[in-house]
Amino acid sequence: MRRLPPAASRRTLMRAGAVALLLGAASPVPTLALQGPEPAKPGETAAAKARIVIVATGGTIAGAGADASNSATYQAAKVPVDKLIAAVPALSKVAEVRGEQAFQIASESFTNVQLVQLAKQVSKLLKQDDVDGVVITHGTDTVEETAYFLDLVVRSDKPIVMAAAMRPSTALSADGALNLLDAVTVAASKEARAKGVLLTMNDEIQAGRDATKRVNIKPSAFFSQWGPLGMVVEGKTYFFRAPVKRHGTASEFDIDAIEGLPEVAIVYGSGNMSPAAYTSAAQGGAKAIIHAGTGNGSVAGYLVDTLKGIRGQGVHIVRSSRVGDGFVLRNAEQPDDTYDWVVAHDLNPQKAKILAAVALTKPVDAKELQRIFWEY
Numbered sequence: 283m284r285r286l287p288p289a290a291s292r293r294t295l296m297r298a299g300a301v302a303l304l305l306g307a308a309s310p311v312p313t314l315a316l317q318g319p320e321p322a323k324p325g326e327t328a329a330a331k332a333r334i335v336i337v338a339t340g341g342t343i344a345g346a347g348a349d350a351s352n353s354a355t356y357q358a359a360k361v362p363v364d365k366l367i368a369a370v371p372a373l374s375k376v377a378e379v380r381g382e383q384a385f386q387i388a389s390e391s392f393t394n395v396q397l398v399q400l401a402k403q404v405s406k407l408l409k410q411d412d413v414d415g416v417v418i419t420h421g422t423d424t425v426e427e428t429a430y431f432l433d434l435v436v437r438s439d440k441p442i443v444m445a446a447a448m449r450p451s452t453a454l455s456a457d458g459a460l461n462l463l464d465a466v467t468v469a470a471s472k473e474a475r476a477k478g479v480l481l482t483m484n485d486e487i488q489a490g491r492d493a494t495k496r497v498n499i500k501p502s503a504f505f506s507q508w509g510p511l512g513m514v515v516e517g518k519t520y521f522f523r524a525p526v527k528r529h530g531t532a533s534e535f536d537i538d539a540i541e542g543l544p545e546v547a548i549v550y551g552s553g554n555m556s557p558a559a560y561t562s563a564a565q566g567g568a569k570a571i572i573h574a575g576t577g578n579g580s581v582a583g584y585l586v587d588t589l590k591g592i593r594g595q596g597v598h599i600v601r602s603s604r605v606g607d608g609f610v611l612r613n614a615e616q617p618d619d620t621y622d623w624v625v626a627h628d629l630n631p632q633k634a635k636i637l638a639a640v641a642l643t644k645p646v647d648a649k650e651l652q653r654i655f656w657e658y
């Protein structure tokens with residue numbers, strides 16, 4: 283027989299049965315209620331709630347479909363932030379929340395313009411004494427890029443937590459409400475301070491630097507090859523590890539000094555490649571090309587001269603891998619020292635693109651760029 287927790291803690295447990303679909307009613311999103319901490323008893327002082335700002339950018343978490351059975355056919359970026367907040371009454375039990383609508387777009391439509399604007403907004407909010415943390419609702423397609431970008435350029439130890447969803451708010455078993463509640467729970471927790479940008483999906487707390495979307499159709503979409511940092515269960519955070527790479531206040535980059543990002547291209551490796559993919563990227567103005575190579579960032583013999591030539595024109599060559607896990611070793615597959623190339627280490631191509639763009643906001647040679655790839 284399952285032992286029940288003591289009555290007091292039992293009263294604070296989440297009531298899973300309190301999820302109510304309000305399809306067709308005023309709100310297009312289901313509501314998720316949670317019985318919060320008990321009110322202070324006479325003579326006790328209630329602990330002040332953390333003040334969390336939810337910055338909404340769109341995505342599936344704000345998506346709406348025609349029918350509750352539409353889990354994959356829907357329009358992203360439809361529900362405004364105030365409705366997202368209203369759909370999760372439990373939020374007010376964990377924190378004092380308010381919303382700001384930064385954008386209302388699907389995340390595949392993010393450009394450097396949105397990245398810079400969002401980071402400036404978040405940095406400004408976190409400088410305010412009346413803000414303890416920020417949660418950003420975002421599409422899942424590029425949340426890994428945005429999370430890593432914010433990790434690198436927002437100089438704050440206050441929590442920044444990304445919340446996303448794989449199912450639109452109108453779908454049966456929509457995952458957004460709980461992911462949002464979990465994100466606010468994490469952002470309101472002291473343990474989340476100085477851990478870099480985090481992502482809460484599917485009950486897990488992932489490091490924004492490491493998390494990557496690996497499944498395009500299931501709520502368990504995000505993985506990190508180094509494992510999640512922890513979990514959120516029934517309104518409580520459980521951390522088991524912390525990131526060691528430079529981020530936040532330990533970063534040398536600062537969004538307050540960044541007005542735009544240089545172009546960085548990714549060329550996907552495969553058999554039978556054309557050198558034109560690299561030369562056109564360089565001619566198009568890319569300051570670095572991320573080579574998403576096969577295996578250990580391998581470069582086909584017939585492409586080596588093309589890449590050496592492009593490096594000779596001042597464009598950085600960064601060897602990453604299309605494999606997803608593992609890390610590219612310097613001077614192993616190619617003589618990087620001789621060719622003046624850089625390796626992306628454990629960063630996948632899209633994360634390497636973000637770091638290269640941030641690093642190249644200042645003039646850096648390949649040695650310095652490699653130092654940055656080791657440290658971040």
Ligand code: ASP
Binds near residue numbers: 341389421449
């Ligand atoms: N295309 C959507 C987006 O990234 C997918 C999602 O949010 O799950 O905005």
